[in-house]
Amino acid sequence: MSKTSLIQDYKTACSNCHLRELCLPVGLSPDDLQKLNNIVKTRQPVLKGEKLFTEGDEFNSLFAIHTGFFKTSITATDDGREQVTGFQMTGEIIGLDGIVNDLHTCNAIALEDADVCVLPFENIELLSREFPALQRHMHKIMSREIVRENEVIMLLGTMQAEERLAAFLLNLFQRSHMRGFSKSEIVLRMSRQDIGSYLGITLETVSRTFSKFCDEGIIEIKQRYVRIIKPEALKEIFNPNKSCQ
Amino acid sequence: MSKTSLIQDYKTACSNCHLRELCLPVGLSPDDLQKLNNIVKTRQPVLKGEKLFTEGDEFNSLFAIHTGFFKTSITATDDGREQVTGFQMTGEIIGLDGIVNDLHTCNAIALEDADVCVLPFENIELLSREFPALQRHMHKIMSREIVRENEVIMLLGTMQAEERLAAFLLNLFQRSHMRGFSKSEIVLRMSRQDIGSYLGITLETVSRTFSKFCDEGIIEIKQRYVRIIKPEALKEIFNPNKSCQ
DNA sequence: ATACTGTATTGATCTATATCAGACATTTGT
DNA sequence: ACAAATGTCTGATATAGATCAATACAGTAT
Structure with a gap:
């Protein structure tokens, strides 16, 4: 019996989310936070074993993990060799790989039943132009991912x-x-x-x-x-x- | 005899740079380009073997390679094991690792005599708020680096x-x-x-x-x-x- | 309780690459 | 032009981890 996720979208609010000190809202003023609530359109459940996105999927949104645990991976084009590129937990943002070509280049798979906040990237960019704090935070999130990957490269290389x-x-x-x-x-x-x-x-x-x-x-x-x-x-x-x- | 680089700052112009189709100006209108000229403050020479920046250096600017060839590396905290994390050529942007903690976390070393355009990050952020095309391009540059590192991880892992x-x-x-x-x-x-x-x-x-x-x-x-x-x-x-x- | 399925453990053997070592080539400094 | 330093190539040997294989365990279904 294969479980499928309910397409169950419900309003969320960053301002009273328990993850606001870890996730996107870090460093935003209460006023800015109110605006951020409006860009987080929906909360989406992902059941254990399901893919949130796959290599080749169109990129529209980033995702903030609200509950649950994910792995990201890429697969070799020829044989099916899988390389796990990271494990993500609550408060972390996934999907950054999709920005460059408007296509996802990795798979994100839930390792337990999960809930993600959908962050339409257009809205993030719009709001980033308005709020320097959000702009700065987005840049830091991307830079942090670059630094994390550097560390993985070090680990694998030496x-x-x-x-x-x-x-x-x-x-x-x-x-x-x-x-x-x-x-x-x-x-x-x-x-x-x-x-x-x-x-x-x-x-x-x-x-x-x-x-x-x-x-x-x-x-x-x-x-x-x-x-x-x-x-x-x-x-x-x-x-x-x-x-x- | 150790060569040291001349601190030789001269005005540059993205608008007539031969790298404008590869580098930061990609996709900017002629008007936007004019503004971009103003954020590129200086051109800085880096002699072969010299470090443009090192782990622990304060982060202020990104650098666009105008001429020359660089490697980036990180070193293990304990012994001196070096891990080369990438090779960068003309038109490529280096220093993205520094954004997250306002500190560089890798070394950038010139493998031949080089020239870099200094891009003060404050200015980039300021201008990105004004020009959606530049904002989008910065996001793509960071995302591209994330995807590149994913590929290196795949290479090293499998x-x-x-x-x-x-x-x-x-x-x-x-x-x-x-x-x-x-x-x-x-x-x-x-x-x-x-x-x-x-x-x-x-x-x-x-x-x-x-x-x-x-x-x-x-x-x-x-x-x-x-x-x-x-x-x-x-x-x-x-x-x-x-x-x- | 019993069989079934995916996952984890442990052992025996093999192999790709590391390590060590010496020869050769190229660049740099005098 | 020569010596020294640095970088590259190639061979012999060692080894960390891969592969192959069998067993044990946990969770689910019968």
């Missing part, structure tokens, strides 16, 4: 499997903690396959490395549940012995 | 050494050709070390793979001079046997 996985865990926990969740416990939303694709290693290596961290008492892991026992040890793996040089 | 090098050559020749240079001949500006860092492989593997392509009659290579003999063969390596699936 790091060993253990370093990659340590970096991945630290990043995930940090972002999760910023959203008010536990600093030490998480339930992963993505499969070992997804993690491996993101980190440029196989799912077997992901599994083995998790087990190794577990044997060393750094983490506790049971399937998708992860608890960090020694965060310093993870940081040490990620940033090895700087004291020795 | 491709073999031969595929990476084929992709690298095709991309470099294509961009060079767009600037009016030969479709089949190039003199590389970067070392084997730089190429290897960019592609996540060692310089030895770069060298060996070049030699292999040469033995197979796909390219001719003598140190930094490269001629492509069979472009289709390179495309085939980059996009292997789609006909077989």
Whole structure:
């Protein structure tokens, strides 16, 4: 039985959204916020496993994740090789890749039932011309994505499997903690396959490395549940012995 | 004897720049172009080997490459591992990484004597509010960088050494050709070390793979001079046997 | 409870690429 | 013109992680 999402559009308000300190409204005055409410047209549900957009889709809007968890990926033109390019959580903006050619160049897939705010890009541009704070914030969001991708490139270009996985865990926990969740416990939303694709290693290596961290008492892991026992040890793996040089 | 760049600022004009179809002025009306001239404050020379900016530098301006060739890189915090994140040629904009935290997060190093147009970011934002075409173009430039980095992530995450090098050559020749240079001949500006860092492989593997392509009659290579003999063969390596699936 | 399906773990083996090392080529400085 | 420094090429060997394969586990349906 395949679930399909209800096309269920309802009014939203940034001004009293619990994510306003993480999402698009950052730094806007109450007045500006009121105007922002008007550009966020609708809230759209996306069920687990569904695609919010796919490579080749026409680009019209950015999306702010209100609830849920997404992965973005691109697929090789020839064979179907998938490369996961990122995992996105609440308050994050997805779809920036679509601006340059008015076409999406990646896939965004919900890893749990989700809700996104639809931000028509025309409206964002219009309002950005009016509000310097929003303009600045949009530029920062795009720049942040560029910097994030630089870090992924660094990870894939220079790091060993253990370093990659340590970096991945630290990043995930940090972002999760910023959203008010536990600093030490998480339930992963993505499969070992997804993690491996993101980190440029196989799912077997992901599994083995998790087990190794577990044997060393750094983490506790049971399937998708992860608890960090020694965060310093993870940081040490990620940033090895700087004291020795 | 270490050469240092002359601080030599001279007036420039986008409106009669030979790069106006590649660079910031794309899509601007003659009127808008006139205004753009006023935000491009100065032209700044950067000698081969010099840094235009470094990780940690304060961010004030974007830079448009007028002449010359750059690499951008980031270095691991602990040891000095360098990861080359891109190679930039004339007409391209660098410094976008600095917007998010008003600090540059990468290094931009000239690989040959260069000249950049300094674009104070405050002015760009001011003018973007006035000219929708410039605003749209800035958004596209940032989005294009996000898409480019996605492709690098794909390359590093899923491709073999031969595929990476084929992709690298095709991309470099294509961009060079767009600037009016030969479709089949190039003199590389970067070392084997730089190429290897960019592609996540060692310089030895770069060298060996070049030699292999040469033995197979796909390219001719003598140190930094490269001629492509069979472009289709390179495309085939980059996009292997789609006909077989 | 039992079978079924997708996901995760663990082990044995293989391989692409790293590492180490030496020869050669090119550029730079004197 | 020569020496030194830097960059490139090629060979021999080592290794991190891939691949292949079998088992175990969790969630859902029968």
